[in-house]
Amino acid sequence: MATTPAADVRLSIAHQTRFALRLASAISSDPKYAATNAVYSPLSLHVGLSLVAAGAGGATREQLVTVLGSGEAGEEAEGLHTLAEQVVQVVLADASVAGGPRVAFANGVFVDASLSLKPSFKELAVGRYKADVQSVDFQTKPAEALDQVNSWVEKVTTGLIKDILPEGSVDNTTRLVLGNALYFKGAWHEKFDESKTKGDMFHLLDGSSVQAPFMSTTTKQYITSTDNLKILKLPYHQGGDDNRQFSMYILLPEAQDGLWGLAKMLSTEPGFIENHIPAKKLQVGQFKLPKFKISFGFEASDLLKGLGLQLPFSTEADLSEMVDSPATQNLYISSVRHKSFVEVNEEGTEAAAATSVEVAFRSLPQKIDFVADHPFLFLIREDINGVVLFVGHVVNPLLSS
Numbered sequence: 001m002a003t004t005p006a007a008d009v010r011l012s013i014a015h016q017t018r019f020a021l022r023l024a025s026a027i028s029s030d031p032k033y034a035a036t037n038a039v040y041s042p043l044s045l046h047v048g049l050s051l052v053a054a055g056a057g058g059a060t061r062e063q064l065v066t067v068l069g070s071g072e073a074g075e076e077a078e079g080l081h082t083l084a085e086q087v088v089q090v091v092l093a094d095a096s097v098a099g100g101p102r103v104a105f106a107n108g109v110f111v112d113a114s115l116s117l118k119p120s121f122k123e124l125a126v127g128r129y130k131a132d133v134q135s136v137d138f139q140t141k142p143a144e145a146l147d148q149v150n151s152w153v154e155k156v157t158t159g160l161i162k163d164i165l166p167e168g169s170v171d172n173t174t175r176l177v178l179g180n181a182l183y184f185k186g187a188w189h190e191k192f193d194e195s196k197t198k199g200d201m202f203h204l205l206d207g208s209s210v211q212a213p214f215m216s217t218t219t220k221q222y223i224t225s226t227d228n229l230k231i232l233k234l235p236y237h238q239g240g241d242d243n244r245q246f247s248m249y250i251l252l253p254e255a256q257d258g259l260w261g262l263a264k265m266l267s268t269e270p271g272f273i274e275n276h277i278p279a280k281k282l283q284v285g286q287f288k289l290p291k292f293k294i295s296f297g298f299e300a301s302d303l304l305k306g307l308g309l310q311l312p313f314s315t316e317a318d319l320s321e322m323v324d325s326p327a328t329q330n331l332y333i334s335s336v337r338h339k340s341f342v343e344v345n346e347e348g349t350e351a352a353a354a355t356s357v358e359v360a361f362r363s364l365p366q367k368i369d370f371v372a373d374h375p376f377l378f379l380i381r382e383d384i385n386g387v388v389l390f391v392g393h394v395v396n397p398l399l400s401s
Contacts, residue, residue, distance in 0.1 A: 286370070
C-alpha cells in the first residue's frame with residue numbers, strides 16, 4: 001500500500017517532526033501540563049495549520065510556512081500541501097480490512113455562513129487534504145454551531161473525543177474554527193500475556209510512589225541504550241499487503257526526574273529519534289511497562305504563538321485566499337482546540353486526537369533491563385515514512401485525564 005517517500009517529502013517529514021518535538025517541549029515546560037499525563041497529535045495540528053496556509057496570504061502565509069516548515073523564511077506553501085497530501089492519502093489510510101491498524105483522519109474548517117469560500121481554496125482543501133469544509137452560523141446560532149463541530153469530531157474518533165469545543169468557547173464574534181480528528185487503533189505484533197501483569201511501584205516526580213499495573217515479558221525486545229536513555233520500540237501488527245509499519249516508542253530517561261530534560265533535548269536535536277531507532281531485538285532481563293490511559297485537551301493558540309505563529313490569531317491576519325468577501329480583513333483564527341486520547345494495554349493501543357547528533361553507544365550487556373517505573377515520553381510513529389502521529393508523556397500511569 002504505502003511506498004517509501006521521495007527525498008523532498010522525506011525532508012518535509014523531518015521538518016514536521018521538528019515541529020512535533022518543539023511542540024512537545026513547549027507543552028512539557030508549561031507548568032499547567034507538567035504535573036499531569038499528556039498526549040496530543042502534532043501531525044493533526046500540522047496538517048490542519050497547513051490547510052490554513054492554503055487560505056492565507058502575505059506575511060501570514062510566510063509565517064505559517066516558516067513555523068511548519070524548516071523554520072527558514074522564503075519557503076513555499078506548496079511543500080506543506082504536498083506533505084499533507086502524502087500523509088492523508090498514504091500514511092493515514094485505514095488498514096483494518098487487511099488486518100492492520102484502524103486509522104481514521106479528518107480535517108475540518110468551519111467558517112461562518114456570512115463568508116463564502118474561494119473556489120480555489122475549496123478545491124485544494126477537498127482534493128488534496130480530503131478536508132470537510134462546513135458553513136456554520138456562528139453569528140446567530142453559536143450554540144448550534146458548536147454542537148455541529150463537536151458532533152463531527154465525535155463521529156470521526158468513534159466517540160472517543162467528545163466536546164472538543166467546550167460550552168461558551170464560540171460566540172457571535174467567531175468567524176473561523178479549525179477542527180482536527182485522528183483515530184488510531186493497533187494491536188501489538190507480539191501481545192503481552194495478561195497473566196504476567198503485576199502491580200509494582202511507579203516513582204513520581206515529587207519523590208513519592210504509587211502502585212500501578214505493569215506489563216511484563218521475557219521475549220526479546222527492540223531496545224537501544226545510551227548513557228542516560230533507553231528507547232523501546234513496540235511494533236504494531238501489519239495488514240496483509242500494507243507496507244507501512246506503525247510502532248510505539250517508549251523513551252525512558254535513566255534519571256527519575258529526567259523527563260523534562262529529555263523533552264528539551266529532543267526539541268533541539270530532532271534527528272535523535274531517527275538516529276537511535278532500535279534495529280535489532282535483544283534478550284531482556286527485567287522488563288516492566290505500565291498500562292496507561294490518557295485523555296488530554298488544550299487550547300493550542302498560546303503554545304503556537306510561542307513557536308512564532310502569531311499573525312493568524314491577530315487582527316493583522318491575512319486569510320484573503322480562503323474567502324470571497326470584502327470583509328477578509330476581519331477574518332482570523334479564533335481558536336485551535338486539541339483533544340487526544342490514548343490507551344495502552346496488553347492487546348495494543350487505541351488512540352485518538354482531535355495536530356542528527358551522533359551519540360556513542362556503550363557496550364550492551366548480554367541481557368538488558370527495561371523498567372519504566374518512572375516518568376517517560378512516548379510516541380506513535382509510522383516508520384517507513386517517518387511520520388509522528390502522537391507524542392505524549394506519562395508522569396503517573398494511574399491518572400487518566
